[in-house]
Amino acid sequence: MLKIKNLNKSYGARKVLNNLNLNIDTGQIYGLLGANGAGKTTTINIICNLIQADSGYISIHNQPITDDTKALIGIAPQENLLYKTLSCEENLTFFAQIYGLRARTCREQVLKTLADVKLFDRAKSPVETLSGGMQRRLNMAVALVHQPKLVILDEPTTGLDIEARYEIWELIKQLKNQGITILLTTHLLDEAERLCDKIGILKNGQILAEGNLEQLRQYIPADEVVTIKTPNEEKAIALAQEYGFTPRRYGSDLTFLIPEALELKEIIARFEGVDIDSISRQPVRLEHIYLEVTQQDSVKSNNVR
Ligand SMILES: Nc1ncnc2c1ncn2[C@@H]1O[C@H](COP(=O)(O)OP(=O)(O)OP(=O)(O)O)[C@@H](O)[C@H]1O
Numbered sequence: 001m002l003k004i005k006n007l008n009k010s011y012g013a014r015k016v017l018n019n020l021n022l023n024i025d026t027g028q029i030y031g032l033l034g035a036n037g038a039g040k041t042t043t044i045n046i047i048c049n050l051i052q053a054d055s056g057y058i059s060i061h062n063q064p065i066t067d068d069t070k071a072l073i074g075i076a077p078q079e080n081l082l083y084k085t086l087s088c089e090e091n092l093t094f095f096a097q098i099y100g101l102r103a104r105t106c107r108e109q110v111l112k113t114l115a116d117v118k119l120f121d122r123a124k125s126p127v128e129t130l131s132g133g134m135q136r137r138l139n140m141a142v143a144l145v146h147q148p149k150l151v152i153l154d155e156p157t158t159g160l161d162i163e164a165r166y167e168i169w170e171l172i173k174q175l176k177n178q179g180i181t182i183l184l185t186t187h188l189l190d191e192a193e194r195l196c197d198k199i200g201i202l203k204n205g206q207i208l209a210e211g212n213l214e215q216l217r218q219y220i221p222a223d224e225v226v227t228i229k230t231p232n233e234e235k236a237i238a239l240a241q242e243y244g245f246t247p248r249r250y251g252s253d254l255t256f257l258i259p260e261a262l263e264l265k266e267i268i269a270r271f272e273g274v275d276i277d278s279i280s281r282q283p284v285r286l287e288h289i290y291l292e293v294t295q296q297d298s299v300k301s302n303n304v305r
Pocket of ligand 1: 011016034035036037038039040041042043
């Protein structure tokens with residue numbers, strides 16, 4: 001449904017998108033992950049025809065992106081685009097009219113969308129009286145009111161409490177069930193893990209890794225990760241490497257990628273002679289894969305990345 005091939009974009013000497021390739025199938029939730037400045041917003045702006053790429057190909061529903069394809073796309077930007085003193089219904093009506101919805105269709109669609117985002121009973125409430133989560137859902141309603149084929153959700157749950165997050169996640173799942181294709185950007189890797197059918201990891205304007213969680217696992221040589229606290233880090237690293245455990249630093253944590261399933265006592269036995277203050281283990285998660293993919297070029301002290 002969305003095809004991006006060899007997309008390039010520079011601002012002056014700064015190359016922001018570097019031969020970007022990305023494909024989203026109809027009905028998929030695609031998670032675009034990347035650090036601040038990786039090029040996510042630039043990509044979104046090109047999809048929405050707000051800025052032009054320098055070169056490359058991009059199409060939606062097999063149509064090259066133009067002003068005509070804007071109607072196929074709905075975007076809920078990072079910052080809520082809402083008029084605080086207007087009611088939910090007035091906000092949504094305003095945006096529906098911008099999209100060209102007329103009179104009866106417009107009112108029907110506004111009320112239906114308010115119901116879809118569970119704000120029907122707050123239709124007459126001014127935005128400023130809504131909770132942060134409700135405002136975020138109304139911001140999503142703006143993206144949905146003209147019934148687009150592709151919805152772009154730019155960090156939809158950033159800054160929300162866990163209950164409000166769950167409500168947004170439910171809403172995103174409902175959109176998927178309705179057959180809507182979704183491009184989601186997020187810095188919350190558990191959110192991506194929970195929702196996305198396919199994930200693309202973006203760095204310096206390039207997709208470094210792409211696939212579902214199972215496919216992304218090939219980027220990390222481990223079944224699980226073990227974090228230890230010890231005053232004898234050098235010794236622990238040397239011993240671990242002998243046993244094929246790959247050392248990594250996540251922040252100040254010393255962690256080892258363990259390539260095979262082992263009992264905890266077997267793992268501890270590998271660190272014989274090392275004073276261990278604490279040890280914890282967890283299965284490989286998206287955050288580990290993400291760090292593995294994005295930090296491949298950065299070597300830190302002890303040759304431990
Ligand atoms: N109009 C512009 N002029 C010059 N540089 C720009 C412009 N827009 C973006 N950039 C630069 O392009 C790079 C990519 O920015 P972009 O906003 O696409 O990143 P991002 O992945 O969306 O980051 P974030 O997670 O912070 O939103 C950044 O280095 C940014 O400073």
